[in-house]
Amino acid sequence: MMKWLHTMASSAWFYRFSGKMIPWLMGIFGVLFLVGLYGGLVAAPADYQQGDAFRIIYIHVPAAWMSLFIYIVMAVYGFIALVWRIKLAEVLLISSAPIGAAFTFLALVTGSLWGKPMWGTWWSWDARLTSELLLLFLYWGVIGLYAAIEDKRTASRAVSILTLIGVVNIPIIHYSVEWWNTLHQGSSVTLTDKPSMATEMLIPLLVMATAFKVYYAISLLIRTRAELVEREPNSKWLKQVIEENNHE
């Protein structure tokens, strides 16, 4: 009984809270994204080696960071879902997967568009590129597995396990440029060392990365709301929400 009450409360609470948050997050994202675009395309000077081609960095690197970040967050949700059986964690996990896949795709394609003029090739089977491609397949695997299993609670457990297994790929992607001799360059920005980039080039990168994080929150909240409504169309909380909407 208590557990039932708990789930009811959390779905209802999450749905209402996220509804209030989304417009604010949209505003914050809009400002950050425009500032990032201006900083990256206009304010930052052209690179002395790569010219203006380096401006792809402001899409490529934040997208690649998000592709790793979202997977790690999904693994955390998966762990919570498996250990405590919290429904909201299951929904958050599966709602994150398409966003993670989208950022991975974006990182791969912009990397390819950047690689062609700089390396002379669209693609190379080196460690960084291959492990990032594997990440895309992992995201697709999660989405496909979830869709293939009828019972959504069972499906959630299966994708939680798959996500946790796939997490070994994350350090491989991150350290691939150090462990192997790759075509891909090493990190210009790390948490520990001073970044090897000029400040006016670095700031737009950090702004864009923050914008992408906020974007993830927005997309995740909308997806999670849709998933909650789909899973619990007949619930009391949703009845109340629909009534409230009708009165407005």
Next chain:
Amino acid sequence: MSEFLYMGGYAFHVWTSYALAFVVLLINILGPSLRHKKKLQRACDIQQLNEIQSNDT
């Protein structure tokens, strides 16, 4: 302005990257919003149907 669009000769690579980013970001907001709307409508229908059935019995 044309120099800005020219991107030092890398116009195709730079602008394709940014255009793609726009598309990907837009899709992942619009798609889920539409889905949310549809699922809400479906929930409305299901609840109305249940009400009618419970009134009948």
